[in-house]
Amino acid sequence: MKNGKLLSGIAEAVRASGLRDGMTVSFHHHLRNGDYVLNMVLEAAAQQGIRDLTVNASSLFDTHLPLLGHIENGVVTGIETDYMSGALGAHISRGALKKPVVFRSHGGRPHDIVRGASPIDVAFIAAPTSDPMGNCTGKTGPSACGSLGYAFADALHAKTVVVVTDNLVPYPLQDWSIDETHVDYVVKVDQIGDPAGIVSGTTKITRDPVGLVMADTAARVIAASGLLKEGFSFQTGAGGASLAAARYLKDIMLREKIRGSFGLGGITGYMVDMLNEGCFETLLDVQCFDLKAVQSIRENPRHREISAMHYASPGARSAVVDSLDVVILGATEIDLDFNVNVHTDSQGRIMGGSGGHSDTAAGAKLAMIIAPLSRARLPIVTEHVTCVSTPGETIDVLVTQKGVAVNPRQKELAQRLRDAGLPVCGIDELKARAEAMTGVPRPIARGDRPVAEVLYRDGSHLDTIYNTL
Amino acid sequence: MHQLVRKSTAGTMESSDVFVELEPAGQIEIEIESVVYAQFGDAIENTVRDVLQKQGVTGARVRLHDRGALECVLRARVETAVRRGREER
Incomplete structure (x- = not known):
């Protein structure tokens, strides 16, 4: 032995x-x-x-702040990750690590x-x-x-x-x-x-009226897209508005007796409810977000664990994202070319990362960004994003509380949404509407020292994040 | 128009709001702490000066804790603080 x-x-x-x-x-x-x-x-x-x-x-979280001490003492001299939360990100952004962080998806x-x-x-x-x-x-x-x-x-x-x-x-x-x-x-x-x-005890749906308007619009966009039919597949995040969108979507699916194929992703209790109520045949789960998801993956054979390769690897013979119909994603910024930033805040400080953002956007037939017109006086739509996390050519639609902007490459989708009475407009119009409320923000100054390199899912270089001043 | 007679406050520290602290002083002194200072610092100061002028206040120490308030919110909070600072107890 x-x-x-x-x-x-x-x-x-x-x-x-x-x-x-x-x-x-x-x-x-x-x-x-x-x-x-x-x-x-x-x-x-x-x-x-x-x-x-x-x-x-x-991924790295604020519980990993002791990393900073190890960096200072020379124990750690390199970091590679898919996501970094705000407190750690703020230090890295100020230049705590000599070698730039390598961000992947x-x-x-x-x-x-x-x-x-x-x-x-x-x-x-x-x-x-x-x-x-x-x-x-x-x-x-x-x-x-x-x-x-x-x-x-x-x-x-x-x-x-x-x-x-x-x-x-x-x-x-x-x-x-x-x-x-x-x-x-x-x-x-x-x-x-x-x-x-x-794990969170429960992940909560937003009660913010702006979030609910966005969620309702998001569900109507999915319904009008032509994808919501027998065999439908879906991923959404754990953010309040994304979860609310899933709930509205569930209402539509139950009402119209649409039986989907699979729910994907980071799985929350809401996706488990959708499985149990017959919206999906299967949940494919790379990560559980709450206790209900953990219980479900333990007890329900239709709730399957998948590896990150199976979830999203561009090098796999095929990955689940390649069969995905719709994904709902967030953004800290989105620009006129639909490029999305989820790595930094608008001050240029690292506070996130791709996670599966660019993977699901590339794979899904409909990649939707859901975001309010502005957050804390900063418009969501910018001329150029502070950091390109997900290339605009993989994003199909932006849903805000005031209107829906469709990537000009998706002419048929835009027509379908207009026919369904959805408030379709240009992404530049959304930028103008936000700026009418907030004023035009002065561009921020950044340093000239790279603190992170962002790699696209295929390993190619996507963007460089510079130090904050 | 009455000048300020006492300390006053208005607003909250919630996101998209601003907390304004006001007290009587010999001249206008403005201290701004804002999550969007890099983008809107000057705009915020100009707005505060404009509200004070319209209210006829020539002496005040203003302290702002801004969580990204829109200009209309900022105007309302500063104006409210001015009115409260004028009231006799």
Whole structure:
């Protein structure tokens, strides 16, 4: 019998993994803002005097602020990620890291890992339940997070794979997601994360009247697009207005007895309701957003876990996004060419990232941006976005509370929406209407030092983010 | 027109609103903290000066905590603060 995979603690695991100066260490973000594992591993690496590490994490949250200390001390000198939340982003934007951050999309990251463009030396995989050989899952355990979709590429392609769990069960774990053939070591720790930060109790629909108008319009656009019929497939975000749009869409689907094919994405309780009420045959889930989604993926065989490759990789023979009808997406800015920014705020500070934005926009037949005309005196539609996160040629329609702008490439769609009585107008008109309320904002000044490079899903260079002043 | 006789406030710290603090002073002094200072700092100061002038206020220390208020909101909040600052208790 092959034995000795089980190690006693993180420090021993870091030693056993062979982690050395200059290596790349990877993490998934299924524990979101409740994650303890990234901080534990880097702390152990720092104590062992390891330096010059590149951290490749599928997303980074404010709970990972200790990263800044490791950057200052030279333990971490590179960051590659798909998303970075605001507090961390503000520091990076001021130039905390010498080497520019590399931003990928949720599809681009596994694509680059699989084809060897972004090699990983050691993957530390937080697993809410594992057996001593490393068969592991996110569906059960005190820190359950549901899907482990973003961890698969790391598990399959890292040179060394360490599973970190706080719920060790006897061999063999029956319902595994990642199996033991990929796992070198298993570590039991007290807690891999804070359950309150891992999943929201409930994700809430907006009650803001502007948000509800946008959501209602969004649902009517989908209904008028010609795509809402038997076999319909759909992804939406967890933002308040996107969820409200899903609810209006559900009403239409139930009323007109339209049975869809699949719901995709980051899955919330609202998508679970749509599955259970017959709007979809299947949910394809790369990440669970709330407790109801976690329970559903554990109990309902029609709610399937998918890997990030299967979700969105442009290098896969096919990915689910290629079969997607409609996606509803957000934006901090959108410009006259329909380019979308989800990386920075309007001050140029990093506060997000692509996630699956550009992947789903490229794949879906109808890629819809839903956003208010202005936020806090700043118009959403700008001359040029501060950062191109998703190219405008993959965006089909912008829905605001005052009107719907259709990408000029989609003439047939524009006609369908007009015929349905929707308020179709030019994107330049929406810009003018916003500026009539807000005034014309003065362009912001930015530094000349690159703090992040944004890669498109195929690995090509999309944009550079410069330091804030 | 009456000058200010006491400290007053108007508005909130909610997004898209502005919290205005006003107190009597020898001349107009304006302090602006705004989430859109880079884009609208000058426009905000001009609006405040315009409202004070229209209200006939020649001496006031104004402190703004702006969360991205539209100009009409800013005007309403400053005007309200001025009226409150004039009222005798």
